[in-house]
Amino acid sequence: MTPSRMFRLALVIALVVAAVIFSRRCGAPQSEADAVPQNGGTLVATYRTEPTHFNRLVEARPMARLTALLTQATLLRVDPNTGALVPRLATEWTGTPDGLTWTVTLRRGICFSDGTAFTASDVLFTFQAIYDERVKSPLALDMRAKGQSFQLRAIDDHHIVLTFPSPFGQGLAILDSVPILPRHKLQAALDAGTFRDAWSASANLSDMAGLGPFMLQAYAPAQHLRFVRNPHFWRTDATGQKLPYLDELEVQIVPEQNAELLRLQSGTSDLTNGGARAEDLAMLRDAETAGRVTLVDVGPAIDVSTLWFNLTPGSKAVADKPWLAQEAFRRAISHAVNRQAIVDTVHLGAAAVVYGPVSPGHGDWFVPDLGATPFDLARARTLLTSLGLQDRNGDGVLDDASNRPVEFSLLTQSGHTERERTSTLVGEQLRQVGIKVNVVPMDQRVVQARYASGDYEGIYYGAQANSKDPTGSRAFWLSNGPMHFWNPNQPTAGSEWEGRIDALMLQLAETMDHAERKRQFTEAQQLLADHVPALWFAAPHVSVPMSMRVGGATPTVIQPPVLWNAEELFVLGPRR
Amino acid sequence: MRRAAAAVLCAILLVATAAPWIASNPPDLPFGDRAFAPPMRVHLHDTDGWHAPFVYRQRLVNRIDRTYVEDHTARVPLRWWTNGRLVSIDPGAGPLLWCGADALGRDLCARLVYGARLSLGVAVLGACGALLLGALLGAVAGSSGGRLDTLITTVADFVLVLPIVYLVIVLRATRPLVISPAEAFWLMTILFAFVAWPDVARGVRSIVATERTRDYAAAVRALGAGRWRVMTHLLPAAYGFLRIEFVLLIPALLAAESTLSFVGFGFGGATPSWGGLLKDGEALTAMYAAPWLLLPAAALFVVVLALQTVAGARAGVAGSVVDTTAPRR
Numbered sequence: 076m077t078p079s080r081m082f083r084l085a086l087v088i089a090l091v092v093a094a095v096i097f098s099r100r101c102g103a104p105q106s107e108a109d110a111v112p113q114n115g116g117t118l119v120a121t122y123r124t125e126p127t128h129f130n131r132l133v134e135a136r137p138m139a140r141l142t143a144l145l146t147q148a149t150l151l152r153v154d155p156n157t158g159a160l161v162p163r164l165a166t167e168w169t170g171t172p173d174g175l176t177w178t179v180t181l182r183r184g185i186c187f188s189d190g191t192a193f194t195a196s197d198v199l200f201t202f203q204a205i206y207d208e209r210v211k212s213p214l215a216l217d218m219r220a221k222g223q224s225f226q227l228r229a230i231d232d233h234h235i236v237l238t239f240p241s242p243f244g245q246g247l248a249i250l251d252s253v254p255i256l257p258r259h260k261l262q263a264a265l266d267a268g269t270f271r272d273a274w275s276a277s278a279n280l281s282d283m284a285g286l287g288p289f290m291l292q293a294y295a296p297a298q299h300l301r302f303v304r305n306p307h308f309w310r311t312d313a314t315g316q317k318l319p320y321l322d323e324l325e326v327q328i329v330p331e332q333n334a335e336l337l338r339l340q341s342g343t344s345d346l347t348n349g350g351a352r353a354e355d356l357a358m359l360r361d362a363e364t365a366g367r368v369t370l371v372d373v374g375p376a377i378d379v380s381t382l383w384f385n386l387t388p389g390s391k392a393v394a395d396k397p398w399l400a401q402e403a404f405r406r407a408i409s410h411a412v413n414r415q416a417i418v419d420t421v422h423l424g425a426a427a428v429v430y431g432p433v434s435p436g437h438g439d440w441f442v443p444d445l446g447a448t449p450f451d452l453a454r455a456r457t458l459l460t461s462l463g464l465q466d467r468n469g470d471g472v473l474d475d476a477s478n479r480p481v482e483f484s485l486l487t488q489s490g491h492t493e494r495e496r497t498s499t500l501v502g503e504q505l506r507q508v509g510i511k512v513n514v515v516p517m518d519q520r521v522v523q524a525r526y527a528s529g530d531y532e533g534i535y536y537g538a539q540a541n542s543k544d545p546t547g548s549r550a551f552w553l554s555n556g557p558m559h560f561w562n563p564n565q566p567t568a569g570s571e572w573e574g575r576i577d578a579l580m581l582q583l584a585e586t587m588d589h590a591e592r593k594r595q596f597t598e599a600q601q602l603l604a605d606h607v608p609a610l611w612f613a614a615p616h617v618s619v620p621m622s623m624r625v626g627g628a629t630p631t632v633i634q635p636p637v638l639w640n641a642e643e644l645f646v647l648g649p650r651r
Numbered sequence: 652m653r654r655a656a657a658a659v660l661c662a663i664l665l666v667a668t669a670a671p672w673i674a675s676n677p678p679d680l681p682f683g684d685r686a687f688a689p690p691m692r693v694h695l696h697d698t699d700g701w702h703a704p705f706v707y708r709q710r711l712v713n714r715i716d717r718t719y720v721e722d723h724t725a726r727v728p729l730r731w732w733t734n735g736r737l738v739s740i741d742p743g744a745g746p747l748l749w750c751g752a753d754a755l756g757r758d759l760c761a762r763l764v765y766g767a768r769l770s771l772g773v774a775v776l777g778a779c780g781a782l783l784l785g786a787l788l789g790a791v792a793g794s795s796g797g798r799l800d801t802l803i804t805t806v807a808d809f810v811l812v813l814p815i816v817y818l819v820i821v822l823r824a825t826r827p828l829v830i831s832p833a834e835a836f837w838l839m840t841i842l843f844a845f846v847a848w849p850d851v852a853r854g855v856r857s858i859v860a861t862e863r864t865r866d867y868a869a870a871v872r873a874l875g876a877g878r879w880r881v882m883t884h885l886l887p888a889a890y891g892f893l894r895i896e897f898v899l900l901i902p903a904l905l906a907a908e909s910t911l912s913f914v915g916f917g918f919g920g921a922t923p924s925w926g927g928l929l930k931d932g933e934a935l936t937a938m939y940a941a942p943w944l945l946l947p948a949a950a951l952f953v954v955v956l957a958l959q960t961v962a963g964a965r966a967g968v969a970g971s972v973v974d975t976t977a978p979r980r
């Protein structure tokens with residue numbers, strides 16, 4: 076081969092290699108680190124539940140919350156990662172030294188998505204709707220101090236004064252959960268008493284308007300919700316570029332977790348409903364290595380599944396099996412359950428052992444080893460014997476004084492792998508101390524219906540937490556709360572210790588000093604641990620998977636983990 | 652081929668019957684540090700030469716990635732007929748996992764073998780019940796015609812359009828929260844027979860209605876045979892159809908068994924059943940990192956194939972009904 080032919084050949088090879096490299100760089104998403112946010116593009120998220128309502132003031136379910144996050148705006152936001160208050164519709168706020176009265180300055184010159192100007196009257200209207208008895212807003216319970224409503228008045232179109240009737244511990248952070256609704260769209264419905272029906276899932280979407288980054292353009296039941304950019308959205312980024320970056324955000328309804336993961340893996344979706352299951356992590360890590368997804372560990376979950384018994388006085392469970400109501404029995408179970416085995420087997424090590432509802436994910440509200448009951452079968456057997464529970468017929472199952480076997484049914488959510496597996500494992504572990512557990516996996520709605528009617532003995536289930544602050548879970552801690560699992564909706568506290576927890580939680584709601592709030596909450600946790608009304612085993616680590624196309628994401632442990640800052644998300648590259 | 656298929660079915664039946672002796676471990680016992688453990692390999696040879704069959708102890712290397720390696724430091728010989736088990740190993744060396752372990756570290760082979768008893772029992776009895784009921788009602792409707800035919804067909808259509816899941820939820824609500832595996836077995840069997848008979852009845856009715864217009868049927872009637880007597884002459888024409896229906900019903904009912912567990916009607920998580928195992932194997936992870944969880948699907952495939960081979964061979968050509976134009980004695 077002559078030198079000139081060799082040179083030509085080398086030139087051709089070099090050109091081909093350069094073309095391949097160039098084409099790959101053009102096609103591949105840019106890395107997040109060197110990415111400059113670009114306007115335009117669409118991201119696809121998947122969600123597991125169907126919306127039943129688009130108005131957050133009348134619906135507390137996750138989909139209503141998501142819709143409110145995307146289409147509405149609040150006066151301010153609590154940054155889920157830092158806990159700091161971030162201005163939104165309010166640009167600044169000044170309070171009196173006692174923290175009771177706050178003058179809030181509203182953002183000027185901004186409009187709802189239909190072009191109507193935003194004024195203080197919209198804020199007053201929103202609170203009027205929350206406190207309206209006919210609306211029965213799930214937010215109303217939280218928007219009270221010592222049972223009294225907050226007072227609001229407008230100084231002018233851009234200033235309001237908010238007065239707490241008594242000291243309110245959460246302070247202005249409570250405003251993070253209140254989307255400001257358009258008075259011009261909903262006042263008539265509120266006056267007519269039809270506010271609950273307005274903006275239902277079957278409503279005309281053109282009747283909706285909001286101050287959020289997106290507008291709900293289309294909803295196809297069991298298929299998707301399509302959100303498009305709100306041209307009137309008021310926020311800009313640090314460089315002055317208008318937000319949101321995305322043209323469109325599609326939320327597909329995919330009830331099944333495997334299907335959700337498949338869509339992410341195949342590149343047809345970019346975001347999932349929440350954290351990945353422990354068993355999927357290895358696969359997702361491989362996909363991350365192959366450059367198909369990115370996986371972000373956001374730490375321990377704040378919503379820990381709970382095992383509780385029906386301790387409602389007069390319930391059939393307590394009447395038939397009085398030992399369920401004995402603290403020693405529940406403590407024996409706590410000692411008989413090997414929590415580390417649950418962490419290792421069910422969560423494949425990606426979880427933390429917990430003994431209460433507060434996990435390490437709650438930050439400094441968590442007190443390590445508070446109420447710890449180490450795995451100790453001998454101690455468990457001693458406690459059971461002290462209750463007169465012994466194996467009288469040699470069948471391996473304990474019997475009570477009436478010679479009835481010590482067994483109970485444990486309902487759990489079928490299809491929820493973590494809950495099903497934990498229930499089964501707990502049942503196997505309790506068999507070692509002679510307690511027979513009949514695990515009954517059932518449809519989620521059936522479990523909820525049984526809980527509501529009190530027709531059960533034990534349940535292993537959980538509720539979604541939307542805040543790290545304990546006041547955000549008052550429905551659990553207060554004895555009159557609907558999520559006070561073991562004995563909900565008590566007219567007055569049924570026991571001295573529950574009364575003490577009620578008092579502590581009410582004090583906590585009124586206390587401004589964080590150190591004092593922490594002391595109060597620690598005492599409440601200790602009381603709970605002392606009386607073992609329910610059991611907690613493991614708080615899973617939450618790893619959030621996303622496609623490589625998603626830029627600007629700062630995932631958090633609070634739902635929704637990525638879409639909470641949807642306006643700052645942008646597209647890094649074309650879909651594979 | 653038919654004999655081989657029949658032998659396979661007999662073997663499966665034998666294994667299911669002898670499950671307590673064949674399974675190396677209890678089916679509901681979770682083994683710590685064995686979640687998603689892969690099947691153990693049997694060795695005959697190592698660096699020291701040939702030996703009696705042995706395995707190596709499994710060692711967990713990475714929990715989250717579910718990586719296990721064989722510990723080659725010591726051979727673990729298989730023990731035959733020890734402690735009432737056909738094959739086992741020294742308990743100190745960990746569990747013997749022929750088919751690997753499930754998500755809770757339970758012996759998949761044991762669960763498969765024990766599960767065959769309940770699942771095949773429910774599916775076979777449910778299918779037999781559906782065939783019996785469907786064949787009887789279909790034959791009555793097809794041979795009599797008129798109002799009785801209309802009535803049976805309407806009832807069959809009504810059952811077909813019933814929202815079965817809601818029916819099951821209502822039925823479940825009438826029973827205590829905890830039902831024993833035996834009660835679940837019989838309830839499911841009855842439910843399957845009730846749900847599946849209309850399809851069978853409609854097919855049999857069509858065949859019998861066609862057959863009753865043929866000459867041989869007219870001849871039987873001319874000889875003075877009554878309605879039931881005529882029916883016994885017409886029904887054999889549907890044998891091929893019934894065989895194929897039986898083969899098709901078995902996998903459908905096995906899958907239905909797992910669906911019922913979603914509404915609390917199944918055998919429950921700790922009791923092994925093929926439907927429950929299939930449910931475990933449908934996770935994406937199973938196909939990706941733990942393909943042994945799909946073994947129940949393979950077992951189901953073998954059962955259906957064997958059934959189809961046996962039934963198809965008897966019907967002449969699998970999937971067809973008997974030749975109704977052939978001369979009859």
